[in-house]
Amino acid sequence: MPQSNFSFRKMAFKFKIRDMLTPRKKVLQEIEILPGFQVLDYGAGPGSYTIPAAQRVGDEGKVYALDIHPLAVNGVAKTAKNKGLNNVETIQSDCATGLADTSIDLIFLFDIFHELGRPEDVLGELHRVLKPRGVLAVNDHHLSEDEITAGLTGGGLFKLSARGEKTYRFEKA
Numbered sequence: 549m550p551q552s553n554f555s556f557r558k559m560a561f562k563f564k565i566r567d568m569l570t571p572r573k574k575v576l577q578e579i580e581i582l583p584g585f586q587v588l589d590y591g592a593g594p595g596s597y598t599i600p601a602a603q604r605v606g607d608e609g610k611v612y613a614l615d616i617h618p619l620a621v622n623g624v625a626k627t628a629k630n631k632g633l634n635n636v637e638t639i640q641s642d643c644a645t646g647l648a649d650t651s652i653d654l655i656f657l658f659d660i661f662h663e664l665g666r667p668e669d670v671l672g673e674l675h676r677v678l679k680p681r682g683v684l685a686v687n688d689h690h691l692s693e694d695e696i697t698a699g700l701t702g703g704g705l706f707k708l709s710a711r712g713e714k715t716y717r718f719e720k721a
Contacts, residue, residue: 550617550642560594560623572596575658576604578712579685584608585653588645588677590670591615591660592638595624601656602633612647614639643669647677655684661699662690668703675705675720683709684718 551559576597581587583606589598592613602611613624613636621638628636639645643666655674664670674684684706686696696716700706706718 553619556617556619560619563594563596566596571600573600575687575714576600578715579654579683579717581605581654582609586651587611587654587656588647588652588674589613589656589658590645590674591657591663592624593617593620593659595620595627597656597658598624598636599627599631599633602628602636605635607635610635610637612637612639612645612652614641614645616640616642643673645673645677649676650679650682652677653679653682655682657684658687659689661686661688661696667699671700671703671705678720680720682719686716686718687714 581601581604585605586609587601587605589601589611592598592615595613598611598613605611613621615621618640621640624636625638655678661667678684686700688696691699697708700718701708704721707721708716709719710717
């Protein structure tokens with residue numbers, strides 16, 4: 549169930565302030581994002597990670613920005629258009645991506661895992677779309693390291709492959 553429009557706008561405003569103080573590009577520096585990559589930003593919100601990722605994958609790549617909230621997907625689409633980014637596609641959904649099997653090089657699951665109502669369904673979908681050597685990058689300051697690791701590896705779909713200062717990186721198990 550998406551949050552109210554007021555709650556979403558309040559959250560998006562907080563993220564804009566956060567992003568000015570600590571640009572999301574710093575978080576993304578830990579993750580290899582190459583030109584041509586196919587990226588899924590799951591729970592994209594206002595696009596804090598979507599836009600810098602789209603700039604890094606270039607015209608040959610694509611970033612899919614998925615969110616349950618219509619204001620999120622509309623806002624990301626508008627921001628991408630205003631920045632001249634033609635490689636961003638939005639998806640409004642609470643789980644299913646509609647993407648082809650093993651089509652994604654990199655998935656962002658940033659600051660959303662703690663909010664998932666059906667994490668096992670979401671992880672199953674992310675496992676389905678991730679390429680065999682793809683990376684699931686996770687950052688969630690609401691959870692401890694143990695909660696993140698247990699939550700992502702507990703179902704047997706993913707295993708921890710690297711731990712950075714700001715992100716955990718998982719690969720298919």
